[in-house]
Amino acid sequence: xxxxxxxxxxxxGNIKTITEYKIDEDGKxxxxxxxxKIETRKASKAVARRKNWKxxxxxxxxxxxxxxxxxxxxxxxxxxxxxxxxxxxxxDVEEDPMNKLKGQKIVSCRICKGDHWTTRCPYKDxxxxxxxxxxxxxGLSTGDPTKTAGDEPEPAAPAAGSKTGKYVPPSLRDGSxxxxxxxxxxRRGASDDNxxxxxxxxxxxxxxxxxxxxxxxxxxxxxxxxxxxxxxGQSKGFAFISFHRREDAARAIAGVSGFGYDHLxxxxxxxxxxxx
DNA sequence: GTTGAGCGG
Numbered sequence: 428x429x430x431x432x433x434x435x436x437x438x439x440g441n442i443k444t445i446t447e448y449k450i451d452e453d454g455k456x457x458x459x460x461x462x463x464k465i466e467t468r469k470a471s472k473a474v475a476r477r478k479n480w481k482x483x484x485x486x487x488x489x490x491x492x493x494x495x496x497x498x499x500x501x502x503x504x505x506x507x508x509x510x511x512x513x514x515x516x517x518x519d520v521e522e523d524p525m526n527k528l529k530g531q532k533i534v535s536c537r538i539c540k541g542d543h544w545t546t547r548c549p550y551k552d553x554x555x556x557x558x559x560x561x562x563x564x565x566g567l568s569t570g571d572p573t574k575t576a577g578d579e580p581e582p583a584a585p586a587a588g589s590k591t592g593k594y595v596p597p598s599l600r601d602g603s604x605x606x607x608x609x610x611x612x613x614r615r616g617a618s619d620d621n622x623x624x625x626x627x628x629x630x631x632x633x634x635x636x637x638x639x640x641x642x643x644x645x646x647x648x649x650x651x652x653x654x655x656x657x658x659x660g661q662s663k664g665f666a667f668i669s670f671h672r673r674e675d676a677a678r679a680i681a682g683v684s685g686f687g688y689d690h691l692x693x694x695x696x697x698x699x700x701x702x703x
Numbered sequence: 704g705t706t707g708a709g710c711g712g
Contacts, residue, residue: 533712534711534712535712537712544710544711544712545711545712546710546711625706625707627704627705627706628704628705652707652708653707654705654706654707657708663705663707664704664705665705665706665707666707667706667707694705696706698706698707699706700706701706701707701708
């Protein structure tokens with residue numbers, strides 16, 4: 428039985444030639460030469476340049492192009508980007524149950540449809556009010572459309588200047604001079620989180636007032652949270668201090684970290700946002 | 704070694 432020469436693949440300029448030998452059903456030998464024009468794209472310029480590198484080692488005298496005896500040129504591999512629900516729907520999703528989870532959002536922001544709660548939306552202060560205003564202009568905001576004005580006695584004097592009769596929080600009543608009942612600042616939505624530091628290794632009899640005295644010199648403090656056990660009130664030995672200015676917080680870190688306080692050495696760092 | 708409490712959908 429005669430052996431066939433191995434297939435050969437050469438590249439000259441932008442012409443690629445593949446030569447292979449075959450035997451057909453009648454035992455006749457065939458030589459097949461195929462030539463291709465290689466399309467050079469901008470993106471693969473670097474690849475084209477590498478093709479001109481001088482060969483070395485055992486391949487030093489090989490002709491240009493890959494040696495099919497020891498090199499396999501694979502098919503093109505196309506990358507598939509799954510970036511949206513639509514893409515998922517377009518393909519068959521069923522085969523992998525994980526695919527379902529990928530496209531499914533746990534939460535969807537009402538403002539920007541992003542992957543976060545509405546309250547955490549980065550546009551909550553800009554886009555949010557705009558959308559709300561727009562909705563009110565279109566008359567979609569409140570109320571029962573079957574109810575017409577004045578067909579029912581008002582139970583109490585409506586707030587001055589309010590025609591809609593909808594709830595107005597105390598902080599916005601009377602020309603907004605009055606503040607809300609609760610002056611307790613809310614951790615949620617705190618905008619000063621980038622000026623919050625965490626103090627650890629506090630002795631357990633440290634109080635908020637102690638912290639206030641300790642950090643007061645670095646700048647005005649917007650909030651102090653001393654972590655305590657909810658039931659026993661026992662301090663957990665760490666606290667969060669929020670400053671109004673981040674520079675003050677930075678100086679507080681530099682100034683107080685390593686500071687001996689009671690019988691312990693304080694550790695002060697930037698606080699991470701507690702939410703996941 | 705130790706990162707809060709709360710709101711939803």
